[in-house]
Amino acid sequence: MELLVDLHTHTIASGHAYSTVTENALAASRRGIKLLGMTDHGPKMPGAPHLFHFDNLSILPDELYGVKILPGVEANITNYEGDLDMPMRYLEQLKLILAGLHPICYPGGTCEQNTQAYLKAMLNPYIDIMVHPGRPDFEMDLEKIAHASALLNVPVEVNNSSLATISGKDRARNNCNSIARYMSKYKSPVILGSDAHFWDRVGEFSEALELVRETGISEQQILNTSPERVLDYLVERRKRRTEFNPISLKYRLSIA
Numbered sequence: 001m002e003l004l005v006d007l008h009t010h011t012i013a014s015g016h017a018y019s020t021v022t023e024n025a026l027a028a029s030r031r032g033i034k035l036l037g038m039t040d041h042g043p044k045m046p047g048a049p050h051l052f053h054f055d056n057l058s059i060l061p062d063e064l065y066g067v068k069i070l071p072g073v074e075a076n077i078t079n080y081e082g083d084l085d086m087p088m089r090y091l092e093q094l095k096l097i098l099a100g101l102h103p104i105c106y107p108g109g110t111c112e113q114n115t116q117a118y119l120k121a122m123l124n125p126y127i128d129i130m131v132h133p134g135r136p137d138f139e140m141d142l143e144k145i146a147h148a149s150a151l152l153n154v155p156v157e158v159n160n161s162s163l164a165t166i167s168g169k170d171r172a173r174n175n176c177n178s179i180a181r182y183m184s185k186y187k188s189p190v191i192l193g194s195d196a197h198f199w200d201r202v203g204e205f206s207e208a209l210e211l212v213r214e215t216g217i218s219e220q221q222i223l224n225t226s227p228e229r230v231l232d233y234l235v236e237r238r239k240r241r242t243e244f245n246p247i248s249l250k251y252r253l254s255i256a
């Protein structure tokens with residue numbers, strides 16, 4: 001399987017990542033990546049960029065070393081309502097919005113509260129991709145998430161860093177394994193993300209790929225195989241924004 005897209009990477013602007021846009025793009029190019037998401041953390045993460053950082057992303061070139069760059073954000077879900085730490089104006093202008101739960105930025109809750117926060121974010125059409133559901137910090141109903149991903153056609157990430165980093169590795173592996181099996185069962189759309197915090201991890205998916213093989217996720221479910229497929233999805237996702245209505249969103253969730 002040829003993987004040509006990495007939508008989840010961090011630069012020094014995140015405060016706890018250690019490479020520049022240029023270094024990440026060069027590393028991506030060497031790995032054969034054609035489409036690169038530049039998704040530094042949302043402002044609630046300690047050390048993350050302030051909002052003006054996101055205002056100025058338009059100065060970046062569309063392409064570096066033959067790699068198309070998608071400037072975006074990995075927004076923080078901040079509460080049980082699935083709200084984000086990025087004002088609407090930024091959600092409207094950025095080319096790629098990832099969202100996930102992070103310690104410090106989210107209070108933590110019961111399995112039900114965490115699942116609700118994640119599902120409500122998934123119903124928000126301004127969010128393109130839901131990230132690292134397998135991180136061990138917050139317990140969630142992973143089957144519900146995989147099922148919702150398939151019903152709503154919102155890709156959920158298999159995060160290479162959750163599988164590769166040492167802390168909490170066993171629990172992360174168990175969680176990632178569970179959700180990957182559910183995503184295989186429901187045929188949910190899948191994105192593999194490196195979540196690179198240093199250039200040498202950009203486009204690195206070996207642990208995620210191993211999990212894909214173990215759990216029977218099909219190649220067809222994985223969007224990373226084609227930049228065109230990802231870009232088409234993003235266009236289609238943006239069309240859904242016109243239908244966004246928070247009241248119907250709550251209604252849809254209550255009957256989900």
Ligand SMILES: [Zn+2]
Pocket residue numbers: 010014016041197
């Ligand atoms: Zn980070």
Ligand SMILES: [Zn+2]
Pocket residue numbers: 074100102131132
């Ligand atoms: Zn994250």
